[in-house]
Amino acid sequence: MSITTNEFAETRRMVLKGAGVAALIGLGVVSFDARPALAAANDAYPKEAFKQKNEADAIKLLYGKTAEPSDKVKMDAPEIAENGAVVPISATTTLSDVTSITFLVSENPIALIASYRIPDGTLPSVSNRIKMAKTSNVIVIVEAGGKLYSATKEVKVTVGGCGG
Amino acid sequence: MASSIRVRATSNGETTEVQALIQHPMDSGFVKDAKGEIIPPHFIQQLTFEHDGKPIFLANWGGGVSKDPYVKFAFKGGKKGDDLKISWVDNKGATDSTTAKIQ
Numbered sequence: 372m373s374i375t376t377n378e379f380a381e382t383r384r385m386v387l388k389g390a391g392v393a394a395l396i397g398l399g400v401v402s403f404d405a406r407p408a409l410a411a412a413n414d415a416y417p418k419e420a421f422k423q424k425n426e427a428d429a430i431k432l433l434y435g436k437t438a439e440p441s442d443k444v445k446m447d448a449p450e451i452a453e454n455g456a457v458v459p460i461s462a463t464t465t466l467s468d469v470t471s472i473t474f475l476v477s478e479n480p481i482a483l484i485a486s487y488r489i490p491d492g493t494l495p496s497v498s499n500r501i502k503m504a505k506t507s508n509v510i511v512i513v514e515a516g517g518k519l520y521s522a523t524k525e526v527k528v529t530v531g532g533c534g535g
Numbered sequence: 536m537a538s539s540i541r542v543r544a545t546s547n548g549e550t551t552e553v554q555a556l557i558q559h560p561m562d563s564g565f566v567k568d569a570k571g572e573i574i575p576p577h578f579i580q581q582l583t584f585e586h587d588g589k590p591i592f593l594a595n596w597g598g599g600v601s602k603d604p605y606v607k608f609a610f611k612g613g614k615k616g617d618d619l620k621i622s623w624v625d626n627k628g629a630t631d632s633t634t635a636k637i638q
Contacts (some may be wrong), residue, residue: 414593481563488592488595489589490590496605499604
């Protein structure tokens with residue numbers, strides 16, 4: 372481990388977590404500080420998920436599972452964003468029992484942008500403004516009935532603005 | 536000091552639409568200043584909305600949310616004149632909160 376970077380160690384740890392977490396929970400030997408399955412259930416800030424470069428790692432840490440594409444998740448995003456510092460994105464869904472909506476940008480230095488908890492009685496529809504470093508896929512994840520559904524759209528960025 | 540949070544909440548009798556605009560630099564920690572030095576991360580991590588003592592919306596944010604963030608959502612059950620409590624906390628532990636009336 373001495374010749375690997377911290378970054379690599381971290382990535383490797385994430386992979387191990389993702390693969391083994393279900394089995395480990397079953398055996399009651401979970402000893403990580405981050406608990407993916409619980410992260411979305413309580414109000415604690417998902418600190419580790421907000422450190423991931425890769426969207427799949429962020430989703431795994433946030434939810435402990437993967438999403439399937441669904442045409443019931445609708446994303447409203449521009450085809451071309453002239454200013455990457457302010458890209459208006461909104462998401463809505465016709466799915467019921469929605470508990471959270473999450474926005475990710477694949478090519479940003481940190482993939483996870485925002486994750487919104489939707490309690491009972493709040494409509495599954497959110498608008499916000501995000502930063503994009505360059506042309507990238509934008510991914511919306513909707514958690515509904517304990518399952519994850521996603522929509523993906525490429526947004527072309529003419530002037531990058533990760534941080535503005 | 537004026538609040539960093541501006542909120543507009545309007546009820547149509549059935550649902551209440553909430554729009555919030557917050558003044559915050561939302562520095563991601565990936566941008567350099569004019570001298571070429573990294574601007575340290577400084578961004579809101581959590582934003583909560585409460586109505587009638589219950590959370591109606593919770594945002595977990597990273598540095599990828601735009602400067603002076605904006606968010607819009609809607610919930611069922613609010614009435615004109617009801618209070619809406621909004622608060623945020625950033626990565627440096629700073630907080631702000633405000634209460635807005637539903638219109």
